[in-house]
Amino acid sequence: MAPEETRTPTPSPPLPRPAADTRPLADPRSLADTAAEPSAPRAWTTRLVVAGIVLAALNLRPAITSLGALLEEVRDGLGMSGSVAGLLTSVPPLCFAVFGITAPRLARRFGSAAVVCAGMAAITAGLVIRPYLGGTTGFLAASALALMGIAVSNVLMPVIVKRWFPDRVGSMTGLYSMALALGTSAAAAVTVPLTGALGDDWHLGLVVWAGLAAAAVLPWIVLTRTHGAADRATTSPGAPRADAPVPPAAVAPTGTQDPAAPAARTVPRHASTDGDDLRITRSRTAWALAVFFGLQATAAYITMGWMAQIFRDAGVAAGTAGLLLAVTMVMGVPLAFVIPRLATRLPRQGPIVVVLGLCGLAGYAGLYLAPAAGAWAWALLLGISNCAFPLALTMVGMRARTGAGVAKLSAFAQSAGYLISIPGPLLVGVLYQHSGGWGLPIALMAGLMIPQIAVGILAGRDRTVEDEAAG
Numbered sequence: 001m002a003p004e005e006t007r008t009p010t011p012s013p014p015l016p017r018p019a020a021d022t023r024p025l026a027d028p029r030s031l032a033d034t035a036a037e038p039s040a041p042r043a044w045t046t047r048l049v050v051a052g053i054v055l056a057a058l059n060l061r062p063a064i065t066s067l068g069a070l071l072e073e074v075r076d077g078l079g080m081s082g083s084v085a086g087l088l089t090s091v092p093p094l095c096f097a098v099f100g101i102t103a104p105r106l107a108r109r110f111g112s113a114a115v116v117c118a119g120m121a122a123i124t125a126g127l128v129i130r131p132y133l134g135g136t137t138g139f140l141a142a143s144a145l146a147l148m149g150i151a152v153s154n155v156l157m158p159v160i161v162k163r164w165f166p167d168r169v170g171s172m173t174g175l176y177s178m179a180l181a182l183g184t185s186a187a188a189a190v191t192v193p194l195t196g197a198l199g200d201d202w203h204l205g206l207v208v209w210a211g212l213a214a215a216a217v218l219p220w221i222v223l224t225r226t227h228g229a230a231d232r233a234t235t236s237p238g239a240p241r242a243d244a245p246v247p248p249a250a251v252a253p254t255g256t257q258d259p260a261a262p263a264a265r266t267v268p269r270h271a272s273t274d275g276d277d278l279r280i281t282r283s284r285t286a287w288a289l290a291v292f293f294g295l296q297a298t299a300a301y302i303t304m305g306w307m308a309q310i311f312r313d314a315g316v317a318a319g320t321a322g323l324l325l326a327v328t329m330v331m332g333v334p335l336a337f338v339i340p341r342l343a344t345r346l347p348r349q350g351p352i353v354v355v356l357g358l359c360g361l362a363g364y365a366g367l368y369l370a371p372a373a374g375a376w377a378w379a380l381l382l383g384i385s386n387c388a389f390p391l392a393l394t395m396v397g398m399r400a401r402t403g404a405g406v407a408k409l410s411a412f413a414q415s416a417g418y419l420i421s422i423p424g425p426l427l428v429g430v431l432y433q434h435s436g437g438w439g440l441p442i443a444l445m446a447g448l449m450i451p452q453i454a455v456g457i458l459a460g461r462d463r464t465v466e467d468e469a470a471g
Contacts, residue, residue, distance in 0.1 A: 052219035057179035062187035095147035117220030122149030170344030177390030181332030294420025331383025349460030360385030
């Protein structure tokens with residue numbers, strides 16, 4: 001009995017061991033519980049972000065293309081002069097350039113989700129009031145309000161994609177670009193028959209698109225209320241994604257030797273080139289991307305404004321010319337999803353730039369030599385060429401390292417690019433009027449494609465604007 005009694009105390013020392021071991025085991029269990037708890041809300045939030053991106057993208061062009069479809073009725077209804085009507089074609093890029101540059105600062109102050117939400121609300125308000133203000137000045141002012149909402153949302157869409165989907169920039173940019181192309185082509189194709197169904201009232205034909213914009217406000221209201229504080233924090237310079245986990249490398253072990261050596265070389269370098277300290281104009285890639293964006297926007301606005309007229313002057317029926325333009329715009333729906341995914345898998349995007357540029361040159365050559373005989377082929381080729389837009393958006397997300405860097409690069413490239421694109425449609429109209437034909441305007445379009453290819457190759461190089469600005 002005595003030896004057995006001496007044996008019983010011996011198991012007692014191991015008892016503290018399990019007790020000590022159970023404490024660390026409790027921490028991972030609690031960490032697992034806390035990690036499991038937000039997983040469902042996080043998945044729900046991700047789906048809400050996707051819905052918000054798609055709805056926002058659908059609303060970034062109907063305010064423009066619906067007006068283009070009813071421009072003659074609007075001119076007659078408001079007594080608008082021809083010069084003012086021509087000015088309307090340059091108002092969208094002008095507003096995109098002026099208001100787009102303010103988007104990063106607004107996002108830092110209020111959060112990108114709140115700014116996009118306000119942008120969708122501005123689009124809604126502008127579309128509702130512009131047909132009923134009773135004059136040209138009020139119509140232009142309300143249009144500018146809607147375009148202001150489009151401008152800030154244009155700039156912040158790549159930022160939101162980069163922050164919420166850093167490992168799926170290509171696919172999400174493709175989804176966003178595809179929705180944008182769908183909204184553009186749908187407004188151009190549906191507005192006229194929809195107006196006829198509403199009693200041929202052009203006021204209602206324009207106002208009806210406010211309903212789509214109002215629907216886009218809803219997911220962004222929810223995101224602003226649930227993630228507003230985190231969104232403002234992650235929009236600050238150098239901040240990570242709102243729902244991104246802290247990487248293990250960010251937690252420094254206490255027993256490391258020479259802890260200051262790696263940190264001193266990396267952290268100050270990034271801090272000096274991120275966010276407010278990033279001098280975007282010192283980056284050659286930023287300038288190349290801005291010029292590329294501007295030249296592709298020039299080609300797109302010329303196509304939207306004048307291609308149908310080119311076909312009509314060549315003897316193509318008016319209805320067929322409208323269908324040809326719709327085909328050109330619809331090409332952006334499937335290709336806008338394919339091209340960004342392909343671009344993110346390549347270290348350099350120059351080859352894609354060259355292919356798109358060659359398609360544009362072939363399309364312009366066809367318009368010059370045989371506009372009516374090969375009309376459908378030229379429409380397809382120019383539709384492929386116009387997909388430089390989703391490629392430019394993808395490169396914005398790839399050429400900056402941080403969310404704040406993407407915001408600055410997006411604002412700079414789009415604002416400078418839209419300024420570059422303003423004279424294009426007007427210059428084509430002047431050349432057409434003074435030359436009496438389409439030879440010189442088509443030569444101008446083809447000539448602009450050469451520098452577009454050149455700067456696109458430069459913008460597609462594998463580098464970041466932060467590194468160039470620091471250098």
